[in-house]
Amino acid sequence: MASPQCCANPPTPSPDAREGKDKGFEEAKPVIDVLKEQGVSVVGAAGYCWGAKVVAELAKANEIQAAVMLHPSFITVDDIKEVKCPIAILGAETDVTAPPELVKQFEQVLSSSNTGIGYFVKIFPGVSHGWTVRYDNNDAAAVKSAEEALADMTDWFNKNLK
Numbered sequence: 001m002a003s004p005q006c007c008a009n010p011p012t013p014s015p016d017a018r019e020g021k022d023k024g025f026e027e028a029k030p031v032i033d034v035l036k037e038q039g040v041s042v043v044g045a046a047g048y049c050w051g052a053k054v055v056a057e058l059a060k061a062n063e064i065q066a067a068v069m070l071h072p073s074f075i076t077v078d079d080i081k082e083v084k085c086p087i088a089i090l091g092a093e094t095d096v097t098a099p100p101e102l103v104k105q106f107e108q109v110l111s112s113s114n115t116g117i118g119y120f121v122k123i124f125p126g127v128s129h130g131w132t133v134r135y136d137n138n139d140a141a142a143v144k145s146a147e148e149a150l151a152d153m154t155d156w157f158n159k160n161l162k
Contacts, residue, residue, distance in 0.1 A: 024054035066160035073097040086118035088156040094128040
Protein backbone atom coordinates (compact mmCIF):
# COMPACT_ATOMS: atom_id res chain seq x y z
CA MET A 1 0.00 0.00 0.00
CA ALA A 2 3.01 2.27 0.20
CA SER A 3 4.34 4.25 -2.68
CA PRO A 4 7.93 5.38 -3.11
CA GLN A 5 6.69 8.97 -2.86
CA CYS A 6 5.02 8.25 0.47
CA CYS A 7 8.05 6.61 1.95
CA ALA A 8 10.52 9.09 0.51
CA ASN A 9 8.60 11.79 2.37
CA PRO A 10 7.18 10.29 5.57
CA PRO A 11 3.61 11.46 6.01
CA THR A 12 2.44 14.13 8.37
CA PRO A 13 -1.16 14.15 9.52
CA SER A 14 -3.45 16.42 7.55
CA PRO A 15 -7.19 17.02 7.61
CA ASP A 16 -7.54 14.60 4.68
CA ALA A 17 -5.34 11.91 6.22
CA ARG A 18 -8.07 10.42 8.42
CA GLU A 19 -10.49 10.27 5.50
CA GLY A 20 -7.96 8.30 3.42
CA LYS A 21 -7.43 5.70 6.15
CA ASP A 22 -11.17 5.38 6.76
CA LYS A 23 -11.74 4.97 3.04
CA GLY A 24 -9.08 2.24 2.86
CA PHE A 25 -10.73 0.38 5.73
CA GLU A 26 -14.20 0.70 4.21
CA GLU A 27 -12.98 -0.40 0.78
CA ALA A 28 -11.16 -3.43 2.21
CA LYS A 29 -14.20 -4.85 4.02
CA PRO A 30 -16.19 -5.81 0.88
CA VAL A 31 -13.07 -7.46 -0.56
CA ILE A 32 -12.76 -9.55 2.59
CA ASP A 33 -16.48 -10.37 2.41
CA VAL A 34 -16.12 -11.63 -1.17
CA LEU A 35 -13.12 -13.75 -0.21
CA LYS A 36 -15.12 -15.33 2.60
CA GLU A 37 -18.10 -15.90 0.28
CA GLN A 38 -15.70 -17.76 -2.02
CA GLY A 39 -14.71 -20.07 0.83
CA VAL A 40 -11.60 -18.36 2.11
CA SER A 41 -11.69 -18.97 5.84
CA VAL A 42 -8.70 -16.90 6.97
CA VAL A 43 -7.50 -13.53 5.71
CA GLY A 44 -4.32 -11.66 6.48
CA ALA A 45 -3.40 -8.09 5.64
CA ALA A 46 -0.10 -6.24 5.39
CA GLY A 47 0.20 -2.49 5.48
CA TYR A 48 3.19 -0.42 4.50
CA CYS A 49 3.52 3.15 5.77
CA TRP A 50 0.01 4.67 6.14
CA GLY A 51 -1.45 1.35 4.97
CA ALA A 52 -0.53 0.05 8.42
CA LYS A 53 -3.36 2.18 9.82
CA VAL A 54 -5.82 0.43 7.51
CA VAL A 55 -4.48 -2.92 8.73
CA ALA A 56 -4.80 -1.77 12.34
CA GLU A 57 -8.44 -0.82 11.76
CA LEU A 58 -9.12 -4.22 10.14
CA ALA A 59 -7.42 -6.00 13.05
CA LYS A 60 -9.35 -3.96 15.62
CA ALA A 61 -12.65 -4.76 13.88
CA ASN A 62 -11.82 -8.48 13.81
CA GLU A 63 -12.02 -8.47 10.00
CA ILE A 64 -8.70 -10.32 9.55
CA GLN A 65 -6.95 -13.22 11.25
CA ALA A 66 -3.34 -11.98 10.97
CA ALA A 67 -1.73 -8.58 10.46
CA VAL A 68 1.66 -7.23 9.47
CA MET A 69 2.70 -3.58 9.65
CA LEU A 70 5.88 -2.43 7.94
CA HIS A 71 7.33 1.00 8.75
CA PRO A 72 3.91 1.98 10.08
CA SER A 73 2.49 5.50 10.13
CA PHE A 74 -0.38 6.97 12.14
CA ILE A 75 -0.39 4.01 14.58
CA THR A 76 -0.94 4.74 18.26
CA VAL A 77 -0.51 2.71 21.41
CA ASP A 78 -4.31 2.75 21.71
CA ASP A 79 -4.58 1.15 18.26
CA ILE A 80 -2.30 -1.68 19.36
CA LYS A 81 -4.30 -2.19 22.56
CA GLU A 82 -7.41 -2.90 20.45
CA VAL A 83 -5.91 -5.38 17.96
CA LYS A 84 -7.77 -8.70 17.98
CA CYS A 85 -5.50 -10.91 15.85
CA PRO A 86 -1.86 -11.97 15.72
CA ILE A 87 0.27 -9.04 14.62
CA ALA A 88 3.81 -8.48 13.41
CA ILE A 89 5.30 -5.00 13.48
CA LEU A 90 8.45 -4.41 11.45
CA GLY A 91 10.05 -1.06 12.18
CA ALA A 92 13.10 0.89 11.06
CA GLU A 93 15.98 2.06 13.20
CA THR A 94 15.66 5.55 11.70
CA ASP A 95 12.01 6.49 11.39
CA VAL A 96 10.38 9.76 12.43
CA THR A 97 6.84 8.44 11.94
CA ALA A 98 7.30 5.30 14.05
CA PRO A 99 10.58 5.71 15.92
CA PRO A 100 12.04 2.64 17.64
CA GLU A 101 10.87 3.99 21.00
CA LEU A 102 7.26 3.90 19.79
CA VAL A 103 7.65 0.45 18.26
CA LYS A 104 9.04 -0.74 21.60
CA GLN A 105 5.95 0.72 23.30
CA PHE A 106 3.82 -1.33 20.91
CA GLU A 107 5.75 -4.43 21.93
CA GLN A 108 5.35 -3.61 25.61
CA VAL A 109 1.58 -3.29 25.20
CA LEU A 110 1.41 -6.60 23.34
CA SER A 111 3.61 -8.42 25.86
CA SER A 112 1.68 -7.14 28.86
CA SER A 113 -1.70 -7.93 27.36
CA ASN A 114 -3.50 -10.94 28.77
CA THR A 115 -5.38 -11.57 25.54
CA GLY A 116 -2.98 -14.25 24.34
CA ILE A 117 -2.71 -12.58 20.93
CA GLY A 118 0.50 -13.60 19.19
CA TYR A 119 2.92 -10.90 18.19
CA PHE A 120 6.32 -10.36 16.62
CA VAL A 121 8.12 -7.04 16.78
CA LYS A 122 11.39 -6.31 15.05
CA ILE A 123 13.38 -3.14 14.49
CA PHE A 124 15.67 -3.39 11.49
CA PRO A 125 19.07 -1.81 12.09
CA GLY A 126 20.61 0.61 9.64
CA VAL A 127 17.42 1.32 7.70
CA SER A 128 14.98 4.21 7.54
CA HIS A 129 11.27 4.64 6.93
CA GLY A 130 10.28 2.95 3.68
CA TRP A 131 13.20 0.53 3.53
CA THR A 132 11.01 -2.37 2.38
CA VAL A 133 9.84 -0.65 -0.78
CA ARG A 134 12.38 2.07 -1.41
CA TYR A 135 15.97 0.89 -1.54
CA ASP A 136 18.95 0.84 -3.86
CA ASN A 137 19.17 -2.51 -5.67
CA ASN A 138 22.95 -2.02 -5.79
CA ASP A 139 23.19 -1.77 -2.00
CA ALA A 140 23.58 -5.36 -0.76
CA ALA A 141 22.73 -4.47 2.84
CA ALA A 142 19.56 -2.63 1.79
CA VAL A 143 18.45 -5.52 -0.41
CA LYS A 144 19.15 -7.97 2.41
CA SER A 145 17.04 -5.95 4.88
CA ALA A 146 14.13 -5.70 2.45
CA GLU A 147 14.31 -9.43 1.68
CA GLU A 148 14.49 -10.22 5.40
CA ALA A 149 11.36 -8.15 6.04
CA LEU A 150 9.56 -9.97 3.22
CA ALA A 151 10.63 -13.32 4.69
CA ASP A 152 9.47 -12.27 8.17
CA MET A 153 6.10 -11.20 6.77
CA THR A 154 5.70 -14.42 4.79
CA ASP A 155 6.68 -16.55 7.80
CA TRP A 156 4.20 -14.65 9.99
CA PHE A 157 1.33 -15.29 7.59
CA ASN A 158 2.32 -18.94 7.12
CA LYS A 159 2.33 -19.41 10.89
CA ASN A 160 -0.92 -17.58 11.62
CA LEU A 161 -3.16 -18.19 8.63
CA LYS A 162 -4.07 -21.85 8.85
